[in-house]
Amino acid sequence: MTGINRRTFLGITAGLGVAGLTGCGSSLGATAASGGDSNTVKVGLVIPQAGVYTPLGVDIQRGWDLWLRQHDGRLGGRRVTTVVADEGEGPQTGVPAVQKLLQNDRVDVLVGIVSSATALGVRDLVTSARRLLVIANAGAGAITGANRSPYIWRTSFTNAQVAAAMGRHLAARGVRRVYAIAPDYVAGTEAIKGFSDAYRAGGGTIVGQSQPPFGKTQDYQPFLSRIQSSGAQGTFCFFGGAESVAFVKQYAQFGLSRTIPLYASGFLVEGGVLTAQGAAADGVLSTLHYTSELDNPANTAFGQAFRAAYDAAPTVYAVQAWDAAEVLSRAVAQAGAVDGDSLAGALGSVGVITDSPRGPWSFVEQSPRQNFYLRRVQTRAGAPVNGVVEDLGPLDPRA
Amino acid sequence: MPTAQIALTAMVNGLAIGLLLFITAAGLSLIFGMMDVLNLAHGALFLTGAYLAWWIGGEQQTWPSLGRAVVAVVVFGAAAGGLLSLLTAPLSRRSHLEQALLTLGIALVAADVLSALFGDDVRATEPPAGLAGTVTVAGWSYPSYRLALVGVAALLAAAVYWTVERTSLGALFRATVGDRDMVAAVGVDPRLVRGGVFVLGSVLATLAGLLGAPIYHARPGLDTTILVLALVVVVVGGLGSIRGPLIAALLFGQVESVGRAVLPGLASFLLFGTLAAVLVVRPRGLFTLAPGGRR
Numbered sequence: 210m211t212g213i214n215r216r217t218f219l220g221i222t223a224g225l226g227v228a229g230l231t232g233c234g235s236s237l238g239a240t241a242a243s244g245g246d247s248n249t250v251k252v253g254l255v256i257p258q259a260g261v262y263t264p265l266g267v268d269i270q271r272g273w274d275l276w277l278r279q280h281d282g283r284l285g286g287r288r289v290t291t292v293v294a295d296e297g298e299g300p301q302t303g304v305p306a307v308q309k310l311l312q313n314d315r316v317d318v319l320v321g322i323v324s325s326a327t328a329l330g331v332r333d334l335v336t337s338a339r340r341l342l343v344i345a346n347a348g349a350g351a352i353t354g355a356n357r358s359p360y361i362w363r364t365s366f367t368n369a370q371v372a373a374a375m376g377r378h379l380a381a382r383g384v385r386r387v388y389a390i391a392p393d394y395v396a397g398t399e400a401i402k403g404f405s406d407a408y409r410a411g412g413g414t415i416v417g418q419s420q421p422p423f424g425k426t427q428d429y430q431p432f433l434s435r436i437q438s439s440g441a442q443g444t445f446c447f448f449g450g451a452e453s454v455a456f457v458k459q460y461a462q463f464g465l466s467r468t469i470p471l472y473a474s475g476f477l478v479e480g481g482v483l484t485a486q487g488a489a490a491d492g493v494l495s496t497l498h499y500t501s502e503l504d505n506p507a508n509t510a511f512g513q514a515f516r517a518a519y520d521a522a523p524t525v526y527a528v529q530a531w532d533a534a535e536v537l538s539r540a541v542a543q544a545g546a547v548d549g550d551s552l553a554g555a556l557g558s559v560g561v562i563t564d565s566p567r568g569p570w571s572f573v574e575q576s577p578r579q580n581f582y583l584r585r586v587q588t589r590a591g592a593p594v595n596g597v598v599e600d601l602g603p604l605d606p607r608a
Numbered sequence: 609m610p611t612a613q614i615a616l617t618a619m620v621n622g623l624a625i626g627l628l629l630f631i632t633a634a635g636l637s638l639i640f641g642m643m644d645v646l647n648l649a650h651g652a653l654f655l656t657g658a659y660l661a662w663w664i665g666g667e668q669q670t671w672p673s674l675g676r677a678v679v680a681v682v683v684f685g686a687a688a689g690g691l692l693s694l695l696t697a698p699l700s701r702r703s704h705l706e707q708a709l710l711t712l713g714i715a716l717v718a719a720d721v722l723s724a725l726f727g728d729d730v731r732a733t734e735p736p737a738g739l740a741g742t743v744t745v746a747g748w749s750y751p752s753y754r755l756a757l758v759g760v761a762a763l764l765a766a767a768v769y770w771t772v773e774r775t776s777l778g779a780l781f782r783a784t785v786g787d788r789d790m791v792a793a794v795g796v797d798p799r800l801v802r803g804g805v806f807v808l809g810s811v812l813a814t815l816a817g818l819l820g821a822p823i824y825h826a827r828p829g830l831d832t833t834i835l836v837l838a839l840v841v842v843v844v845g846g847l848g849s850i851r852g853p854l855i856a857a858l859l860f861g862q863v864e865s866v867g868r869a870v871l872p873g874l875a876s877f878l879l880f881g882t883l884a885a886v887l888v889v890r891p892r893g894l895f896t897l898a899p900g901g902r903r
Contacts, residue, residue: 261829263728393876422876427824427833430621431869434614451827454730458825462751463617464742481729485825487667488734 250287250547252537253294253310255321260298261450262323264481265526269321269345271519272530279514284534285541292316296327303327304334311338317547318343320533325349325395332358339549341540341556343533346526349395353576353606360549362556363576364533366498366606368396368447369403371474373608374496374581374601375445376404379472380411387472388441389415390432392423392448400447400474403608408445416441426452429459437465447474454485461489470494475595478586480524483593490586490593498579499525499567500595508566522594528566535562568600576606613748618866624754626861627761628823632816632834633841633853634768635809641847642785642805645696646704648711651835652718653688653810657681657817658826659722662731669736669822681814689810693803700802715831723828731826753822761819765854768812772850781805840879844886846893855894 254273256266270293282289292314294306303324310316311334319335319342322328328347335342336358344352344363348371353363379387389404391397397420405415417439419432436444444465448456457477460466466489475497478490501512501522511531515523540555541547561571570579580603584595636650660680665673695714699707734740735753743752772778784791784801791798817826824830841860845852860879867878874881886894 259723261728261827263723263828267728419872425876425879428621428625428864431618431865431872431875434617434869435872438611438614451730451825451829454732454825454827458732459751462742462753464744464749464751485667485730485732487732 248287249290250284250318250541251290251292251314251316252284253292253307253314253316253319253321255294255296255303255306255310255319255327257297257323258293258295262296262298264450265323265346266296266321268480268524268526269323269530271515272345272523272527273320273534275515275518275527276531276534278518280534280538284538285543287541287547296321296323299324300326300330304330307331307334311335311340316340318537318552320530320537321345322347325352328352328361332361335360335549341537341549341552343537345529345533348399350399350607353574357575359553361575362536362553362572363606364536365529365577366579367403367576367608368399368474369406370604370606370608371476371496371498371581372400372403372445372447373407374604375472375474376407376409376413377411378496378583378599378601379443379445380408380413384413384443386414386416386441387443387445388436388439388469389418389445390436391420391446391474392426392452393420394423396449397423397447401445404445404474407608423452427455429456430463433459433463433465436469437463441469443470443472445472445474446477449476450482453477453482457486457493458489466492475500475525475584478584478595480526483586483595486593491588493586494598495584495586495595496581496601497525497584497595498570498577498581499528500582500584500597502584502589502594502596503566503568503582504597505566505568507564511566522592523566525567532562532565532567532570535565570603573605574607578603578605614869615866616748617750618869619862620750620758621754622862622865623858624758624761624861625823625864626858627758627765628816628820629837629841629861630765630854630857631761631768631812631819633838633845633857634765634850635812635816636838637842637845637847637850637853638772638781638805638812639809640842641849642781643700643802644704645700645806646708646711647692647696647809648708648835649692649715649718650809650813650838651831651833652715652722653685653813654817654820654834654838655722655826655831656684656688656718657814658821658824658830659726659731659817660684660814661818661821662733662826663726665733665736667732668734671736674736677818678815681818682811685811685814686807688814689807690803692810693806697799697802715835719828719831722831726826728828733821733825735822757819757823764812764815769850769854771808777804837879840883844883844893846890846895849895852893852895 256269257263258266294310296303296306322344323346325347328344342361346365348366348368350367350369389401391400471493473495475495478493478495512523536559539559540552544551544555561569563569568580570577581601582597583599583601585598587596639645639647661677664677739753739756741752742749784798788798841853841856845856863878863882868875
């Protein structure tokens with residue numbers, strides 16, 4: 210009796226979750242879509258729906274929904290059922306969400322995951338379930354590093370890769386002395402290391418570095434004073450979310466932006482935070498593998514469709530989800546099956562994606578080798594955007 | 609930048625942060641110390657004040673919009689304080705745990721309502737013209753808004769101190785702590801006093817949110833960050849007095865500012881390290897109003 214009740218309850222919950230999705234377009238039948246049916250594929254979308262990363266989750270879902278809407282709700286010819294699960298802020302909520310998708314919803318494929326800790330935390334779950342996971346954001350190097358799972362692929366970036374693009378560029382431009390600052394958690398540490406390695410290799414000197422406590426720093430003044438007295442010609446930084454707003458604003462308020470230019474890993478000024486930063490972000494230079502201002506046919510079409518659907522500029526997070534759907538579709542079509550082994554094999558031979566809004570990219574060690582762009586914050590049509598200054602060329606994930 | 613200037617920046621900054629912290633914590637201390645109610649919704653009041661500042665003034669405050677925002681946060685704070693007083697009244701003879709559960713529940717509901725109303729993006733607001741830039745004196749520069757904040761917060765702190773310690777209204781507050789029945793016996797309804805303290809404490813919290821908005825930026829999660837800071841100040845300062853939280857808040861302002869500049873490697877331990885050190889030396893806080901009313 211309880212078993213039936215529980216199953217009914219889960220069915221209703223899953224049904225509500227799916228019904229809550231707008232834009233899938235397809236009729237969502239009540240049949241369980243797992244495995245056997247060769248006309249459907251059930252995808253678990255793991256995104257933050259509560260907490261600090263929620264805006265990223267919104268953008269990932271938008272990219273995913275938009276791709277499906279433009280492709281008749283099908284991946285590689287199979288009708289898609291999407292089940293959304295809340296990743297929350299970290300592994301304590303993210304790992305159970307993935308577990309529920311695998312065991313209760315019996316999804317064929319997992320897509321999403323913003324937090325690196327969650328991505329690393331679900332590695333063994335996904336591997337033992339032999340289901341494919343396409344990471345649409347989390348940037349820790351270890352996710353696709355030496356001990357990677359054959360079932361975990363990534364359409365986003367590595368933290369070091371994004372930072373190395375800036376390190377290489379600043380060294381080549383002749384900026385000789387830089388101060389590096391990022392929060393004291395894995396993404397911050399990897400950003401500083403990725404930047405420093407590339408920058409030093411180009412002949413630059415790191416005159417100092419700080420790692421303010423992550424999530425516990427509201428006021429950056431003590432660090433700003435150190436930057437001012439370090440004799441640096443520029444500051445390299447990586448911050449995300451609310452911290453990026455606080456840092457950029459305080460950098461301007463304490464007068465540093467007039468004398469020591471700010472260079473950043475692109476997430477500092479990507480998406481909603483850019484609006485919140487206002488005039489303080491003007492002129493900030495950053496590197497990233499995407500900006501809404503990229504001038505290529507795929508991005509023009511993508512940008513128009515995105516703005517029409519959501520009345521907002523597209524972000525890198527939406528593109529990462531869009532590309533996750535794109536490569537999955539190709540893999541499903543090629544493999545003719547949706548089990549993890551077939552899909553992983555097919556992803557390995559997917560080759561260069563030439564029609565992505567971000568420009569051409571390909572998988573190297575299950576993570577993108579892609580172009581990086583030097584971007585400058587400027588105002589266009591009354592709104593702040595990251596204009597393209599220069600195409601910095603491609604970088605491997607292990608930069 | 610010369611060392612003297614760095615030291616000056618750190619100290620002025622500590623003063624600004626400390627005074628803002630005092631305005632925030634004073635309300636919590638008053639309500640806890642005088643009414644014996646642990647109000648865990650205090651951080652939500654601060655965050656609501658910050659959101660109201662953004663909602664009314666947008667990304668760029670003007671002087672008229674700031675005026676409207678001040679009126680709005682005072683009205684909202686007073687209403688919320690009155691409501692909290694009514695909600696917690698039935699629990700006034702129960703344990704702190706039960707009060708904490710109620711106010712924590714209110715805080716969680718408030719956080720979700722704020723998230724539904726204002727979204728999950730950071731809502732930053734810039735101070736009005738004239739306060740948005742940087743002041744430069746003899747080569748030393750400092751954000752004008754924070755300098756103004758020192759002045760405004762100091763005035764507000766002085767007003768609170770004077771009200772509680774020097775006026776008959778404050779005497780009534782303090783008398784209610786000491787002997788509720790005696791206050792009733794001289795013809796004052798203790799429930800009104802209770803409501804008054806709640807209103808004052810809540811208005812201080814929403815005002816602090818308004819003042820802090822250009823520095824902390826309204827966002828989900830700020831409520832708990834602020835609540836923890838305020839609780840630390842109240843615990844260190846001791847309950848029921850105004851002097852205790854004032855000194856504790858100024859101390860923590862300097863710890864967060866000068867301490868982090870001098871000992872960057874220990875930045876994450878400074879706040880709670882100081883808390884632990886104070887509790888070892890003075891387990892009841894720096895200044896505690898004893899239940900009998902004696903200091």
